[in-house]
Amino acid sequence: MEEIIKSEAFSIFVNLHKNENLQIRRNIxxxxxxxxxxxxxxxxxxxxxxxxxxxxxxLLIKAEKIADKKLLNTILAGIFGVSLKAQEYSCSIFEEFEQCGSIDIFIRLKSHDDENIRILSQGIFVFLMIIMLTDNTCSKRY
Incomplete structure (x- = not known):
C-alpha cells in the first residue's frame, strides 16, 4: 500500500479529480x-x-452539486474510513476538511433522502463532534 501511495502515478491519478468526466471522478x-x-x-x-x-x-463538493448518489456514497465511505483510522491526526485532518467547506456538506447530507448517505454523514459528523469534545485544540465552530 505504501509503495502505491508514494508512487508518482498515484499522485497524478488523484490530481485528476478536477476533471469533469464523471467516470474519472468515480474512479478516483x-x-x-x-x-x-x-x-x-x-x-x-x-x-x-x-x-x-x-x-x-x-469530489464531495462536485458530487453534492450534481446529486450523484453513487459518487457521494463512495466519497463519504472514504472519509468515514479516514475518521476511523485518523487517530491522533484526526483534528488536523478534519480541520483540512473544514477549510474546504466539507463540514457544511456533512451537515446537509445528514438529512439526505438516501439512507446510506445519511448514515455515513451522521457517522462522520458524530466523529467530528467527539474530536471537538475531547480535544480542545480542534476548531469549536460546530
Missing part, C-alpha cells in the same frame, strides 16, 4: 476510498502529508 473516489479502507493510520497520514484531502473535498 473509489481509489481513495480503497486506500482509506484497507490502509492503516500510517497510510492516512501519508495521504494527509501529500495534501490529497483537498481531492476528497473537491
Amino acid at each position: 473516489a473509489g481509489t481513495l476510498t480503497l486506500v482509506t479502507h484497507y490502509g492503516n493510520v500510517k497510510h492516512i497520514l501519508m495521504l494527509y502529508q501529500m495534501k490529497l484531502f483537498p481531492a476528497f473535498c473537491n
Whole structure:
C-alpha cells in the first residue's frame, strides 16, 4: 500500500479529480476510498502529508452539486474510513476538511433522502463532534 501511495502515478491519478468526466471522478473516489479502507493510520497520514484531502473535498463538493448518489456514497465511505483510522491526526485532518467547506456538506447530507448517505454523514459528523469534545485544540465552530 505504501509503495502505491508514494508512487508518482498515484499522485497524478488523484490530481485528476478536477476533471469533469464523471467516470474519472468515480474512479478516483473509489481509489481513495480503497486506500482509506484497507490502509492503516500510517497510510492516512501519508495521504494527509501529500495534501490529497483537498481531492476528497473537491469530489464531495462536485458530487453534492450534481446529486450523484453513487459518487457521494463512495466519497463519504472514504472519509468515514479516514475518521476511523485518523487517530491522533484526526483534528488536523478534519480541520483540512473544514477549510474546504466539507463540514457544511456533512451537515446537509445528514438529512439526505438516501439512507446510506445519511448514515455515513451522521457517522462522520458524530466523529467530528467527539474530536471537538475531547480535544480542545480542534476548531469549536460546530
